[in-house]
Structures are given as C-alpha cells and as structure tokens.
Amino acid sequence: MEIINNIEDYKEILRNEIKNDNLVIFPTETVYGIGANALSEEAVKKIFDVKTRACNNPLIVHLKSKDEIEKYAYIEQEIEKKLIDAFIPGPITIILKKKDCIPGCVTASLDTVGIRVPENNIANRFLEIVDYPIAAPSANISSRPSGTKVDDIKDEFEGKVGYIIDGGESQIGLESTVIKVIDGIPTILRPGFITREMIEEVIGICNISKHVLREVENEKVESPGMMYKHYAPKTKCLLVYSKDINTLRELVKDNLINKTIILGSKKLKDIKCYKFIDYGDTLESISHNIFSKLRECDMYHANLIIIEGVEKVGLGLAIMNRLIRTSEFNYIEK
Ligand code: AMP
Ligand code: MG
DSSP: OESSGGGGHHHHHHHHHHHHHHHHEOOSSSSSEEEETTOHHHHHHHHHHHTTOOSSOOEEEESOGGGGHHHHHHOOHHHHHHHHHHHHHEEEEEEEETTTTSOTTTTTOEEEEEOOOOHHHHHHHHHHHHSSEEEESSSSSSSSSOOOHHHHHHHTTTTTOOOEEOOOSSSSSSOOEEEEEEEEEEEEEEEOOOOOOHHHHHHHHEEEEEEGSSSSOOSSSSSSGGGGGGGGGGOOOOEOOOSSSSHHHHHHHHHOOTTTTEOGGGTTTTOOOOOOEEOOOHHHHHHHHHHHHHHGGGOOSSSSEEOOOOOOHHHHHHHHHHHHHHHTTTTOOO
C-alpha cells in the first residue's frame, strides 16, 4: 500500500484507481473513509468484502459539493432544504429519497441514500479530482474502532487497498451525525459533532432515535449501523459513569481486576491499576482521541479496559453512543 502525502502528485493515479473500481482510503474531518465509485456495483462490493461489512448496512455517498445532491437524491421537504443550507458542507449525513442512478448495493436496498459533503480540504480535493460520487464507510474492519490516523489503519488494509491519502489526525474523530426528516421532524439516527442543540437552533425541533443509547432488538431500525457490535478493541470493556467524582472513582475501584487499563480523564489518573491512558479533558479532545486510544489499549494485552463515560449532552451524546457499543452495553451508571 502506498501512502500519499501530496495529492496533487497523484491526480492521474487516483482518478484511474476510482475509474477502475478500486478502493482508496482518504481523510475527512470526521474519520478516514474507504471509498469507491458509488455508481459501480463491482466497486461497492469490494468495500463490503474488504471490511467484512454486513450487506444490510448501507454506505454514505460523498459528494464534492452540495450542488450535486439533486443528481443522486430528491430534496422533497422544506426542512431537508433548511438542514442542507445550514449544515452542508460539514460533518453531517442527510438521508434523502434516492434517485435510480444509485445502485441498491450502496443503500442496502433501501429507497433512501445517505448523502455527505465533507468539509476538509483534502477530502474535497480528492472528490473533485476523481469526479465520481464516492461511497465510503469508515476505514476499519467491521466491529473495530474507526480509523482516525494512517498508522492505526494501514496494516488492516495492507494488500487490499492500493493507496491511502495521509491527512494527519482526523480533526473531529467521530463519524458524522446522521439525520433524517421523519414525519416532518429532523431526527438524529446517529449523533455526531453536529448536535441536537445546533439543529434545534435552526429548525426549532429535533428528535433523537431511541436506538442511539439502547440495544437494538428484533424491531425496525432506521439506522442499520446501530445493530452491530461496533467500535470495539480486542480487550473486553466496561463503561462507567457518574456525575459525582467520588462515586465515579468508587465505581472504577470496585470493578478493577488483574491487569485493568483505565481509559479516562485526569480525574482517575491516580487510581492504582495496570495502566492509565489519558483520553483528554474536554468533549472535543475525547472525541478526537477516543478511537486511537482504544486501539492503543490493545497493545498492552490487558484483561479489562474500564472506560470513563461522559454526560450525554451536546457532543457527549455522540461519544456515549460509540462507547456504549464499544463496551457491548456493559455499562454502569450511578
Ligand atoms: P459508516 O460509514 O461506517 O459510519 O456507516 C454509515 C452509517 O450511516 C450506516 O451504518 C447507517 O447507520 C447510516 N446510513 C447510511 N445510509 C443510510 C440510509 N439510507 N438510511 C439510514 N441510515 C443510513
Ligand atoms: Mg463505520
């Protein structure tokens, strides 16, 4: 696999890779994506194979500009238009009714498609250069933490992907907010950097899908990605949260076993354990660091990772949505 540092030197190669139905890994402001021509079934199939992704988990289509949206999807409602005007380009995916040119394998046979226009110079330049809509999920083998820097993911895709464009560490570090207008109300299917509060400010109202913080059982789910084991290191995890610092520390101490890593903020730094890993002290730094730190934990061959939870408001909701799945719903809150 070749690592590209200057995209301008590889214009021709990248264009040909995508045109020939191959995969390219590229940076965005959220996480790295593993991309292919969204209009080619053969190219899209490669994404599912390489990631070992379930075929009923739809892909997001990335476009170079918001002017392109109506080539691939219908903007049928005024609220959809308002969301697009307010938040795109940016770290958000809007679910719209798809047009026929988008093959069913991209959308897991749904009649809707997730559309995203990134706000990252390298991603936008890549999309401009290749000049195809790019179907791209996060660059990680399914169930593993999403890739937020090249060193974390290059081995995972060695021999399977020819080129990876290096854009440094992803600024945000968590995948895009996924939003769909349901019964006239914007509904967050997956929380992200664009928060409920930000959407309420523009639209006045915003719902959150009940699956965001809860396990999906045998029921209809609007966001298929919520069904799977996700974002997980190889080591078993326990997520703990309390607003009260003393209760939080007690929760951690009560659950320590032999070779436990504590992954959290400075509040827990002095608790005696196998290894303490600092994930930052603000929601922004935690979101930026979390996937890479989860991958780092696996290097120590521990028996348990105790992860400090955060309050589920603002960006905290997105962090907890991921961490609850990281720990496979092994979660204590007091
Ligand atoms: P990933 O790119 O790996 O972050 O996964 C994309 C996620 O976006 C999927 O797991 C779905 O939850 C969501 N998604 C993509 N397309 C649709 C769609 N048409 N309807 C609902 N959710 C979608
Ligand atoms: Mg993913």
